[in-house]
Amino acid sequence: MADSVAVEDPKFTLQEVLDTFKSCLSENKEVFLEHYVAGWLGLVRFMNSLGSVFSFIAKDAVNKIQILINHLNGENGAHYVTVQSMVKYELDNQLVDLTKRGSFPESGCRTLLRLHRALRWLELFLERLRTSTEESKTSVMCSEAYNQSLSQHHAWIIRKAAGTAFWALPGRATFFDVMNVGTPEQVVAMLGDALPLISEVYQVTENLYAQNNILDLP
Numbered sequence: 001m002a003d004s005v006a007v008e009d010p011k012f013t014l015q016e017v018l019d020t021f022k023s024c025l026s027e028n029k030e031v032f033l034e035h036y037v038a039g040w041l042g043l044v045r046f047m048n049s050l051g052s053v054f055s056f057i058a059k060d061a062v063n064k065i066q067i068l069i070n071h072l073n074g075e076n077g078a079h080y081v082t083v084q085s086m087v088k089y090e091l092d093n094q095l096v097d098l099t100k101r102g103s104f105p106e107s108g109c110r111t112l113l114r115l116h117r118a119l120r121w122l123e124l125f126l127e128r129l130r131t132s133t134e135e136s137k138t139s140v141m142c143s144e145a146y147n148q149s150l151s152q153h154h155a156w157i158i159r160k161a162a163g164t165a166f167w168a169l170p171g172r173a174t175f176f177d178v179m180n181v182g183t184p185e186q187v188v189a190m191l192g193d194a195l196p197l198i199s200e201v202y203q204v205t206e207n208l209y210a211q212n213n214i215l216d217l218p
């Protein structure tokens with residue numbers, strides 16, 4: 001029998017996910033959709049490693065990521081290389097439901113907007129993790145970040161489900177272990193390194209959506 005080759009599972013590390021987000025931004029501040037989507041896939045993979053209680057969140061995120069991948073791989077993919085080109089193409093060609101949900105429920109603009117709002121949550125959560133102490137509770141950090149961001153866009157029932165999931169989060173030490181980055185000091189350093197770029201990706205997208213008055217797509 002052939003010797004079974006022990007295939008080393010490429011150890012997941014949050015470092016590589018945050019690096020993906022860091023490569024999102026071009027030197028002239030365009031956001032590459034391919035890297036943005038890859039970053040989210042990495043985040044969802046990380047979240048799944050925390051337990052199945054988050055599966056309802058992962059399901060929705062993966063659904064939205066897949067919609068964006070379909071645009072990227074579709075016949076008009078050339079227009080979806082950056083968030084900037086996507087917004088221009090979809091608005092110039094009336095491919096977005098601007099006031100009520102209609103014939104474009106899977107437009108790139110409205111789909112990315114949902115992940116964009118979640119990126120704000122991530123930014124707030126990571127900043128709390130970065131400045132946390134051993135006594136800090138991940139569930140509190142997570143829910144505070146959520147209440148300051150995403151929760152404003154969610155129906156009551158979603159807010160309740162999210163709140164329940166937060167209590168299932170592992171403690172800070174376990175959370176840091178699962179990140180597979182190293183010691184807490186190394187995690188803090190990594191977060192300090194990654195956060196400014198995640199914030200910049202968020203801000204560039206926020207400004208683009210504000211300039212085009214599409215921050216409230218249905």
Ligand SMILES: CCCCCCCCCCCCC/C=C/[C@@H](O)[C@H](COP(=O)(O)O)NC(=O)CCCCCCCCCCCCCCC
Binds near residue numbers: 050150
């Ligand atoms: C690790 C803890 C993870 C906590 C994540 C906090 C976010 C909770 C979001 C709960 C919403 C899930 C259900 C989705 C509802 C949707 O209605 C709603 C609106 O979309 P629609 O207009 O198409 O209906 N969808 C959304 O708002 C998109 C939510 C996407 C959330 C993605 C969150 C992935 C987070 C990955 C965590 C990684 C943690 C890394 C930390 C080191």
